[in-house]
Amino acid sequence: MPAPRPQPRFPEPDTAPFWEATKRHELTYQTCTSCRAVVFYPRSHCTTCGSSDLTRRISQGLGTVYTFTVIMQSRHPAFAELGPYAVAYVDLDEGFRIMTNIVGVQEPVKNVQCGLRVKLCWHDQGEGQLALPMFEPA
Numbered sequence: 001m002p003a004p005r006p007q008p009r010f011p012e013p014d015t016a017p018f019w020e021a022t023k024r025h026e027l028t029y030q031t032c033t034s035c036r037a038v039v040f041y042p043r044s045h046c047t048t049c050g051s052s053d054l055t056r057r058i059s060q061g062l063g064t065v066y067t068f069t070v071i072m073q074s075r076h077p078a079f080a081e082l083g084p085y086a087v088a089y090v091d092l093d094e095g096f097r098i099m100t101n102i103v104g105v106q107e108p109v110k111n112v113q114c115g116l117r118v119k120l121c122w123h124d125q126g127e128g129q130l131a132l133p134m135f136e137p138a
Ligand SMILES: [Zn+2]
Pocket: 032, 033, 034, 035, 036, 037, 046, 047, 048, 049, 050, 051
């Protein structure tokens, strides 16, 4: 059994609701009520106009690989057994970008491409624990 992945450290007021939602397998993002900007990662204010009037929404979990790299080996105990794995930026259809892993592919170097359509999948981190949003080919 590999070591657990690094986890967020709480208290973390801006991102705690995001992580709480992952336990329900909900990928949340925010929109600004004042200027309608999409805000991600989770914050207490709009990055466009500074308003604190933000609405939390649930993503449908469909997106496109913006860019990626493949880590061939990692000595961190949580990643050492993975073999090559893809770290990517995914552009969600709702208009935000998330750093994540692309999973469910045989060979990340060959099977992941910029522009690849992907869908959300969840990697639970233990009973009652948060889950990590990852993506696989759609
Ligand atoms: Zn705004």
